Amino acid sequence: MHLQAALTILAATCHLATAGPAGAEIKVDKSLRLIKTSPEDAGTWMTQDQIDELAVASSRTSFIDITDIEDEGVLSVLSTPGESPSSIAARQVRYPTSLSHTDEADRLIAGVSNANPQAWLTALTNFNNRHYRSSTGTEASNWVFNTATTLASANPSITVRRVAHSAFNQPSVIVRIPGQTSSLVIIGAHLDSTAGSATARSPGADDNGTGTVNALEALRVLASARFAPKNTLEFHFYAGEEGGLLGSADVFRQYRSQGASVLAFLNTDMSGYSPGGKVVVYQDNVDAGLTSYVTLIAQQHTGTINTSRCGYGCSDHASARSNGFPSAFVSSEPFASSNPNIHTSRDAYSTINWASVLRHSKLNVGFLVEASYL
Ligand SMILES: *[C@@H]1O[C@H](CO)[C@@H](O)[C@H](O)[C@H]1NC(C)=O
Ligand SMILES: *[C@@H]1O[C@H](CO)[C@@H](O)[C@H](O)[C@H]1NC(C)=O
Ligand SMILES: [Zn+2]
DSSP: OHHHHHHHHHHHHHHHHHHSOTTOOOOOOTTOEEEEOSSSOOOEEEOHHHHHHHHHHTSSSOOEEOTTOOOHHHHHHHTOOSSOOTTSOOOOOOOOSSOSOHHHHHHHHTTOOSHHHHHHHHHHHHSSOOOTTSHHHHHHHHHHHHHHHHHHTTSTTOEEEEEEETTEEEEEEEEEEOOSSOOEEEEEEEOOOOSSSSSSOOOOIIIIIHHHHHHHHHHHHHHHTTOOOSSEEEEEEESOGGGTSHHHHHHHHHHHHTTOOEEEEEEEOOOSOOTTOSEEEEOSSSOHHHHHHHHHHHHHHHOSEEEEOOOTTOSTHHHHHHTTOOEEEEESSOGGGOOTTTTSTTOOGGGOOHHHHHHHHHHHHHHHHHHTTO
């Protein structure tokens, strides 16, 4: 379906170029992107302005940019309502039904605090925006790269790299703590923000600055302890999530084509708004076994949890899942009562619930320690 649409556009472009009046070159908007808003939606070609409008209008129902997704298996998962990505040979991982490394996790969790996350979120929200097509969005990505590099310097075996994206300038950032196996346990968050255009003020404190600082804090604690995992641990900071999960789609396409072995991917987004006061483990578009395992870990290290569902393409776990990798998603509030400020200039530092952010930093460390032994 996607391929067909692309060919149609190509044909139209050629037609216009040859049939236009002599001397009057017809400008074809090369930035048209194919945007899919539901499993049933075959996709609509949109301009960047239309996509920006959609991002603001759709703070509650999300969309996926499938322009560059060519793998029929991945497209099929994105077009199949329901739970099982049957067209992709998803790796079957058997997750434990009890936890066996809680003491070690607790010792590391004791080092988790809000001191650095507060300073980092101040820096992140001080960019006018972190829009994936703005220069400050690229600067924000550089800031994440530099901050992660400084944290990683506590352990010389850790590597930090950028992943460039062909469609826009903001790179994603990937940090790796090598283990004894090359199998991967990954936590992720998106580093961009939006309030519409590439110039609109968008502090993006909770969406998703908090997810970013949760991942940085887990990195700080594990790096400074020189934690030496059995499985390889990665920390992903995705660009262009607000443009339709662009950064994570590129990263997981690469991992799929390289045959990467991903044991578990945990996406954290929006951890700083929590009237309900609980970690929320999302239940749709995720791996059921991994979600049960994450639930155990969250209960162990943060107390009672709640559950919710967020619908189509609501964050980067959709990219991991559609590429056949087991994914789970946590946030700090059920979908129906989630943060009303996101995608506006009101998503400000001053609104952040730091007790909730701390719960999610603890969950990240607990998850990475437990899953490092899978
Ligand atoms: C972060 O961004 C996504 C996309 O806007 C949004 O739906 C989500 O609620 C925020 N956290 C997440 C989920 O990514
Ligand atoms: C879970 O979330 C729902 C929906 O917001 C809410 O009504 C319910 O009270 C919450 N349950 C717990 C245990 O917090
Ligand atoms: Zn968002």
